[in-house]
Amino acid sequence: MSVTVVLGSQWGDEGKGKLVDILAASVDLCARCAGGNNAGHTIVVKDKGVKKTYAFHLLPSGLVNPACTGLIGSGLVVHIPSFFKELDALQEQGLDCTGRLFISDRAHLVFDFHQIVDGLKEVELGGSSIGTTKKGIGPAYSGKASRSGLRVHHLFDHENFAQKFRKLVEGRFKRYGHFEYDTEGEIVRYKQLAERLRPYVVDSVVFIHNAIASNKKVLVEGANALMLDLDFGTYPYVTSSSTTIGGVCTGLGIPPKLIGEVIGVVKAYTTRVGGGPFPTEQLDDIGVHLQEVGHEYGTTTGRRRRCGWLDLVVLKHSCLINGYDSLNLTKLDILDQLADIKIAVQYKVDGKELPGFPADLEVLSKVEVVYEILPGWKSSIENITSYSDLPDNCKKYINFIESFTKVPVKWIGVGPGRESMIMKS
Numbered sequence: 001m002s003v004t005v006v007l008g009s010q011w012g013d014e015g016k017g018k019l020v021d022i023l024a025a026s027v028d029l030c031a032r033c034a035g036g037n038n039a040g041h042t043i044v045v046k047d048k049g050v051k052k053t054y055a056f057h058l059l060p061s062g063l064v065n066p067a068c069t070g071l072i073g074s075g076l077v078v079h080i081p082s083f084f085k086e087l088d089a090l091q092e093q094g095l096d097c098t099g100r101l102f103i104s105d106r107a108h109l110v111f112d113f114h115q116i117v118d119g120l121k122e123v124e125l126g127g128s129s130i131g132t133t134k135k136g137i138g139p140a141y142s143g144k145a146s147r148s149g150l151r152v153h154h155l156f157d158h159e160n161f162a163q164k165f166r167k168l169v170e171g172r173f174k175r176y177g178h179f180e181y182d183t184e185g186e187i188v189r190y191k192q193l194a195e196r197l198r199p200y201v202v203d204s205v206v207f208i209h210n211a212i213a214s215n216k217k218v219l220v221e222g223a224n225a226l227m228l229d230l231d232f233g234t235y236p237y238v239t240s241s242s243t244t245i246g247g248v249c250t251g252l253g254i255p256p257k258l259i260g261e262v263i264g265v266v267k268a269y270t271t272r273v274g275g276g277p278f279p280t281e282q283l284d285d286i287g288v289h290l291q292e293v294g295h296e297y298g299t300t301t302g303r304r305r306r307c308g309w310l311d312l313v314v315l316k317h318s319c320l321i322n323g324y325d326s327l328n329l330t331k332l333d334i335l336d337q338l339a340d341i342k343i344a345v346q347y348k349v350d351g352k353e354l355p356g357f358p359a360d361l362e363v364l365s366k367v368e369v370v371y372e373i374l375p376g377w378k379s380s381i382e383n384i385t386s387y388s389d390l391p392d393n394c395k396k397y398i399n400f401i402e403s404f405t406k407v408p409v410k411w412i413g414v415g416p417g418r419e420s421m422i423m424k425s
Contacts, residue, residue: 002260003218005248006328008225009264009318011233011272013298013305015330015413016265017041017061020221022421028216030062031071031208033251034241035223036110037082038135040298044417047094051417054093059086060221063097070097073204074106075241075251077140078152079115080193103197104204105153111165113172113181114139120176141240143168152201155194162187205253212258220248226318227272234361237276245322263410264324266315266401268332271296271305277364280308280344294334309371311344312404317357319405327405329398330413333420338376341397345404346370374400382415387424398424 004023008014021043024030037058044053045064054061058078060070072078087097114136143149148168154161169183211218222243227233229243242250249256269290270280281287290296290307297304318324335341347354347367358364377391384390390398390412398409412422 002212002215003220003254003258004260005220005222005245005262007222007245007248007262007264007322007324008228008243009266009315009322009324009327010225010270010311011227012223012225013040013271013273013296014225014265014267015328016222017043017056018330018413018416018418018421019263019265019328019411020061020219021045021064021418023219024062024065024068026217027062027065027068027219029069029071029208029211030060030065030219030221031073031252032058032060032076032221032223033073034075034243034247035239036077036135036137036140037079037086038137038239039223041221046417046419052093054090054095057086058083059090059097059101062219062221063090063095063101066096069100070102071202071204071208071252072101072103072107073208073252074104075247076104077108077110077137077144077241078103079110079136080190080197081112082110082135084193084196101200102202102204102207103152103200105151105201106204107152108140108144108149109151109154110136110140111150111168112136112186113169113179114143116179116181117172117176120179138240152197155190155197156201158191158194161190161194165190208252208254212254220252222248226322227314229321232317232321234276234364235359237274237361261325262323263326263328264315264318264322264407265328265330266310266318267330268310268335268397269294270308270311270314273298273303273305277361278306278308279313279347279364279367279369280311280342281306282308286338289338290334293337294331309342309344310401311369312401313344313347313354313357315401315405319407320356324407326408326410327401328411328413329401329409332394332397332412333380333382333414335376335397336380336382337378339378341374341376342371343374343397343400344369345372372400382420384414385419385422387412387422390422 041056041061062068063070117139118134224243228239377393
């Protein structure tokens with residue numbers, strides 16, 4: 001099959017970007033299928049011996065490969081000013097994307113008023129705040145679901161767009177009160193943005209199927225992760241789109257039978273941002289160690305991430321839903337100096353084992369986590385390039401994950417750079 005998929009298996013920030021960057025070196029098309037510029041991928045590459053760091057939010061990070069085309073699929077919600085801001089920043093860093101970046105005419109639009117509403121909704125929730133990035137993603141997806149959203153193609157019929165846009169803003173004023181917003185100014189701005197955007201817009205269904213029919217290699221880059229999925233994550237502390245393998249099909253218009261390898265990216269420990277229960281969170285020296293040594297700060301928000309031990313109950317749940325063919329274990333080097341390493345293998349409530357990851361967050365907040373304790377390896381693995389050279393206790397950690405999930409670990413991240421990835425044969 002010509003379509004390979006990379007998905008986050010936990011709460012996001014697993015380091016999907018680095019694997020996408022490596023795989024994109026040998027693919028023709030890198031596509032995103034869901035989310036918006038609430039995602040964040042950091043790519044570190046060497047250019048003529050000098051390290052360069054690229055921050056991706058909305059654009060497919062496969063664009064780092066100069067021969068790879070990027071596609072923003074129909075399942076995304078797109079803030080056009082942010083699209084161009086990110087594109088301009090990459091161009092200024094010397095990454096030329098001319099003629100190789102495209103956006104679906106069916107993708108829904110995020111406007112500045114969606115971002116304002118996002119903040120107002122968080123204030124409204126008070127103590128139950130979801131902890132969104134306030135990028136307007138949720139309100140834009142809400143508009144899509146209520147059939148009142150505007151899509152990319154609407155930009156090219158200006159009078160019709162202006163009429164629909166005014167109606168949308170008036171509806172938000174009625175719901176949230178009259179916040180400060182220049183409706184007419186925005187209409188003028190989007191007339192100009194539409195002309196700049198026009199060369200990038202395609203019928204993405206035809207575009208991607210033509211690529212597949214031409215035997216081109218297609219890589220799908222997931223955003224966020226399984227535990228932030230609208231249906232299968234820790235609802236309501238989730239994103240507003242489908243982050244699963246199902247979201248790949250609905251977000252790009254490709255059938256399941258065209259999908260080949262599905263790779264789940266899993267951090268060697270667990271992190272999350274925002275609110276919601278986190279059973280293996282460590283609010284102690286271990287948590288601080290993982291935060292500081294792992295540089296656990298959000299690419300998009302700069303927020304400090306909450307940290308804890310690897311949770312195999314979460315990972316098993318993720319494997320069942322996404323059907324990973326292989327795993328990419330990332331940031332294993334962050335555990336280098338720990339004497340003992342815990343792995344969560346079971347949840348209990350009132351002494352009884354739960355059969356899976358619970359839907360009810362009240363239940364989740366009460367679980368007793370059962371851990372396996374494995375010995376650490378107490379040595380640096382950052383410069384190791386072969387699986388056989390990893391310390392024995394490091395291999396035992398990897399083998400334990402494989403045995404529990406019944407999914408092979410194919411890729412192992414041992415450092416931040418592109419070169420710091422071991423492929424396990």
